[in-house]
Amino acid sequence: MIDALHIAETGLNTYSTYLDVISNNIANISTAGFKKTGVNFTDLVYQDSQLRESTSTDNTNFVAHQVGLGTSVSSTYKVFTDGALVQSNNPMDLAISGSGFIEVELPDGSLAYTRAGRLTTDKDGYLNSMEGYRLSSNIQLPPDTEGIAISSDGHVLVKLSGDNDPMEVGTIELTRFMNPEALNAIGSNLYLQTKESGDAFSSVPGENGTGQLIQGYSEVSNVSLNEEMVNMMVAQRAFQLNSRVVQVADQLLETINNMKR
Amino acid sequence: MADVVQALGDALNKDMQAISQIAQNLANVNTPGYKASSMVTGQIDFSQSVLGRKSIPQVNESQVMVYDFKNGALKQSERSLDVAISGNAFFKTSFQGQEVYTRNGSLKINDKGVLVTSLGFPLISDSGDVNVNQSTSIKIAADGRVLQNDTLLATLELVSFDNLQLVEHLGGGLLATSKTNVKPAESWVIHQGYIEASNVNTSQEMVRMMELSKHFESVQKALSIYDQALSNGINRIGQ
Numbered sequence: 001m002i003d004a005l006h007i008a009e010t011g012l013n014t015y016s017t018y019l020d021v022i023s024n025n026i027a028n029i030s031t032a033g034f035k036k037t038g039v040n041f042t043d044l045v046y047q048d049s050q051l052r053e054s055t056s057t058d059n060t061n062f063v064a065h066q067v068g069l070g071t072s073v074s075s076t077y078k079v080f081t082d083g084a085l086v087q088s089n090n091p092m093d094l095a096i097s098g099s100g101f102i103e104v105e106l107p108d109g110s111l112a113y114t115r116a117g118r119l120t121t122d123k124d125g126y127l128n129s130m131e132g133y134r135l136s137s138n139i140q141l142p143p144d145t146e147g148i149a150i151s152s153d154g155h156v157l158v159k160l161s162g163d164n165d166p167m168e169v170g171t172i173e174l175t176r177f178m179n180p181e182a183l184n185a186i187g188s189n190l191y192l193q194t195k196e197s198g199d200a201f202s203s204v205p206g207e208n209g210t211g212q213l214i215q216g217y218s219e220v221s222n223v224s225l226n227e228e229m230v231n232m233m234v235a236q237r238a239f240q241l242n243s244r245v246v247q248v249a250d251q252l253l254e255t256i257n258n259m260k261r
Numbered sequence: 262m263a264d265v266v267q268a269l270g271d272a273l274n275k276d277m278q279a280i281s282q283i284a285q286n287l288a289n290v291n292t293p294g295y296k297a298s299s300m301v302t303g304q305i306d307f308s309q310s311v312l313g314r315k316s317i318p319q320v321n322e323s324q325v326m327v328y329d330f331k332n333g334a335l336k337q338s339e340r341s342l343d344v345a346i347s348g349n350a351f352f353k354t355s356f357q358g359q360e361v362y363t364r365n366g367s368l369k370i371n372d373k374g375v376l377v378t379s380l381g382f383p384l385i386s387d388s389g390d391v392n393v394n395q396s397t398s399i400k401i402a403a404d405g406r407v408l409q410n411d412t413l414l415a416t417l418e419l420v421s422f423d424n425l426q427l428v429e430h431l432g433g434g435l436l437a438t439s440k441t442n443v444k445p446a447e448s449w450v451i452h453q454g455y456i457e458a459s460n461v462n463t464s465q466e467m468v469r470m471m472e473l474s475k476h477f478e479s480v481q482k483a484l485s486i487y488d489q490a491l492s493n494g495i496n497r498i499g500q
Binding site: 002003004005007008010011014015018038040041042043044045046067068069070071074075077079081178179181182195196197198199209234235237238241242244245248249251252255256258259260 | 273277278289291295372374379380431485
C-alpha cells in the first residue's frame with residue numbers, strides 16, 4: 001500500500017533495539033569487567049521502482065531510481081577497550097592491563113573466558129572466578145596458605161604458615177583472540193569462543209599483547225555515562241522521527257479514504 | 262476528461278513514492294556512511310495535442326532519484342578499526358565475486374585474520390586481501406597504508422565515480438556500478454578512529470514531508486472539485 005509505513009516501522013524497531021542495548025549498558029555501569037555493547041546499523045535492500053527501464057537506453061548505466069526498504073541492526077558487538085582500574089587492596093583481585101582473558105572451565109567441561117579477575121577459592125582450595133568457575137590453569141592453594149602474591153607475568157606464589165620462603169603453585173595464563181568483538185557473551189561476565197572470533201591464543205601474561213596482571217586492582221565497567229546519554233538522545237529522537245513518518249503516512253491514507261464522500 | 266483525473270492520480274502516486282524515500286532517509290538517520298537521496302518530482306509537461314494547441318497537462322514519467330553524496334559528519338569512535346573517509350572516495354570490497362564499494366568504515370578482522378567490512382566482505386588493497394597478523398593492533402594511515410609495527414602490510418585502493426548518480430544501491434551500505442564509471446579517487450584522507458555519520462538532514466526531511474503531505478491534500482482537493490464539476494455537468498446540466 002504505502003512503503004513509508006513499513007520503512008518507518010523498520011526504523012522504530014531498530015531504534016528500540018538500540019535503546020535496549022543502551023539500557024543494558026547503563027544497567028551494568030558498575031559491573032566489574034563489563035564491556036559495553038555497540039550497535040552497527042545498516043540500510044536494507046533496495047527495490048527497483050517500476051520506472052527503472054524507461055529512463056535509460058544505455059545498458060552500461062545503472063539507473064538510480066531505487067527506494068530502500070528501511071534500516072536494521074546489522075550486528076551488535078562488544079567494545080573491548082580497557083575499563084578504569086580501581087584499587088581494591090584485595091590480593092585476590094586481578095586486573096588485566098591488555099586485551100587478554102582469563103580462561104575458566106564451565107561445569108560441562110567446555111571453556112569460557114572472562115575479564116572479571118575477582119578470584120575466589122572453592123572448598124578444595126582451587127582458584128575460581130567470581131562466579132565460581134574453576135580457572136583452567138588448575139591452581140590449588142595449600143590449606144595453610146597465609147598470603148598470596150601474583151606476579152605481573154602470572155606466577156602465583158603462596159606463603160605458608162611457618163614458612164619464610166614463598167612457594168610457586170602455578171601460573172595463570174591469558175588468552176587472546178583475533179577478533180574479540182565476535183565472542184559470544186553469555187552473561188555472568190563470561191564469553192565463549194565463536195567461529196568468527198578466531199582461535200584462542202594462550203600465552204604468558206605480558207606477551208603477544210595479552211597484557212599484564214595487576215594484583216590488588218579490579219577493572220570496572222568501560223561504560224561511559226556521557227556517551228550512553230548522548231546515544232540515548234540520538235535513539236529517542238530517531239525513534240520520534242520515524243513515528244512522525246508513520247503519522248504522516250497515516251494521514252496520506254486518510255486523505256485517500258476521504259477522497260470520495 | 263479522464264486525463265485530468267489521470268494527471269492528478271499520477272501526482273498522488275509520485276507524492277507517495279517521495280514520502281517513502283523520506284521514510285528511508287529518516288529510518289537511516291543513524292546508519293554510518295548512509296547517503297541521503299531525494300526524489301525529484303516529475304515536472305508537468307504540456308504536451309501538444311493533435312490540433313497543435315496546448316492541451317492536457319501530463320506528469321512527466323521520468324521522475325528521478327538524486328543522491329546526495331556530500332560527506333557526513335565524522336564522529337570520534339573508540340574502535341581503532343573504525344575508519345572514515347573525508348573527500349570523494351569509496352572503499353573497494355568484493356561481494357559474491359563482484360567489485361562493490363562502500364563508505365561504511367566500521368572494519369573488523371575476521372577469523373582468518375583478513376581485514377573486512379562490518380558485513381564481512383574483504384577490503385581490496387593493492388595486493389588483494391589485507392592479511393593481518395593477530396598479535397598487535399594495526400594502524401591505517403591517512404593515505405590508506407595499513408601498517409603493523411611500522412611494517413607496511415598493504416595500501417588500500419580507494420575509488421570514486423565519474424557519475425555518482427549512476428550507482429546502484431545494494432543495501433548494507435554497498436554500492437555497485439559499471440566498471441567504466443570507476444576511477445582511482447583523488448584527494449581524500451582516511452581518519453582512523455572516526456566513523457562517518459549518516460548525511461541525512463533531518464530538518465530538511467521534515468520540511469519536505471510537510472510540503473508533500475500538504476501537496477497531497479491539495480491534489481486530493483483538486484480531484485474532489487473536478488469530480489464535483491463532472492458530477493454537476495452530468496447530473497445537473499443534463500437534466
